[in-house]
Amino acid sequence: MSLSPPLVPKDGRQIRILLICRVSSPGNGKQDIRSLDDQEQMLRRWVAEHIGTNVEIVVIAGQGSGERLDREELHQAEAAVESGKFDLVLTEDLGRILRRARAIDFCEIAEDCGTRVIAINDNVDTLQKRWRANASFASMRHEMSNEDTSDRIRRTQDNRFANGGLLRPPIYGYIKPPGAKHEDDLQRDPAAVLIYQHCFDLLESGASFSEVADYLNENEVPTGPSARSKRWTCKMVARVFRNPILKGIRRRHERISRRKNSTGRYMSQKAPPEALVERFVPHLVMIEPARWDRVNRLLAERNARHRRGRKSGVDPRAAVPRKRTQWPGQHLQCGVCGNIYVYQGTKPMADMMCSGATRYECWNTAAVNGPLAARLISEAILAELDRLPGFEESLIEALQQEIDTFDWPCRTTPSKQA
Secondary structure, rough: OOOOOOOOOOOOOOOEEEEEEEOOOOOOOOOOOHHHHHHHHHHHHHHHHHHHEEEEEEEEEEEEEOOOOOHHHHHHHHHHHHHHOOOEEEEEOOOOOOOHHHHHHHHHHHHOOOOOOEEEOOOOOOOOOHHHHHHHHHHHHHHHHHHHHHHHHHHHHHHHOOOOOOOOOOOOOOOOOOOOOOOHEEEEEEHHHHHHHHHHHHHHHHOOOOHHHHHHOOOOOOOOOOOOOOOOHHHHHHHOOOOOHOOEEEEEEEEEEOOOOOOOOOEEEOOHHHHHHHEOOHHHOOOHHHHHHHHHHHHHHOOOHHOOOOOOOOOOOOOOOOOOOOOOOOOOOOOOOOOEEOOOOOOOOEEEEHHHHOOOOOOOOOEEHHHHHHHHHHHHHHHHHHHHOOHHHHHHHHHHHHHHHHOOOOOOOOOOOO
């Protein structure tokens, strides 16, 4: 069966085809990585049946969510299409390239570059009439399918939570037997009850989270089966002692994930109060609920002055990923343990320390001034570049070539004078 209308190679010699394959991220358990090879073989068979063998095939395959707009494979595909070298982009369905209306944008870019796009299962062919309508319906169908799947998973998990299931990894003091899936199977460690009672006494009498962490470490209290660090820290104490499970309350929907449409990434944020679901489990109570409420209210009042945004009322770090940090933060590497250096303290944050040392896993406590390190490293790099023969001339030439070949949106050709 031949393709209608048939493909005509741009160079007049050989048809160049770009195959795009994608599977979801491995963490969500939806698709096997082997599916990439299955997709490629299916597309190659389609090419052999509809186009022939006198073709050159390039494959771009990868793992990741189709909603993500910052995938490296997507950037490669866009660059390949914009190069104008390919006659056809072939994929199983538009969702393998992109989700949402951005898939239509991709097809229109290919159309501008004279490259045909065919999505087999979606019946999309950019050389056919009404391809935009087919692509719109396909994108809407993929989006609705994603939402239906998400709602179905959420309903299942909500039902399991309502019936005592959906257990989280336990914190210190709770014993989860192997294979346990119900809250009735969880047990309290009797020794942990006394330790929690004493620590709440310390907090109520004015002790800080750091002092409680020192007490727990001095007495060799374990950090819990799900903790990565083997030593208590200020942050860990604050997180554990604010956990309502200590008063026997299990919670669900404290946070929700929301998609940032500009990147397709999902970000965690606090859920609205009406979304919160709670279950009271009496046999898990470590601290009496009234006392837990009183002590945590006291701690909140005591630490209110250290809260971000207390002057303007707006948290300056709201909706900002934690991985975004000023260079060289999270780039310098400890020569002792290999962990990265991170900024410490509050504004103005200048000093960096080994992240392993902050978790008591490394003895290297040497601090580095971040702004000073950035300036010295930059100066050293620039000095080395200056020593390279012909570097400046080569850089200027490369920039000029890029400027000359770039398709400027507002660039006009001057008219010839008579």
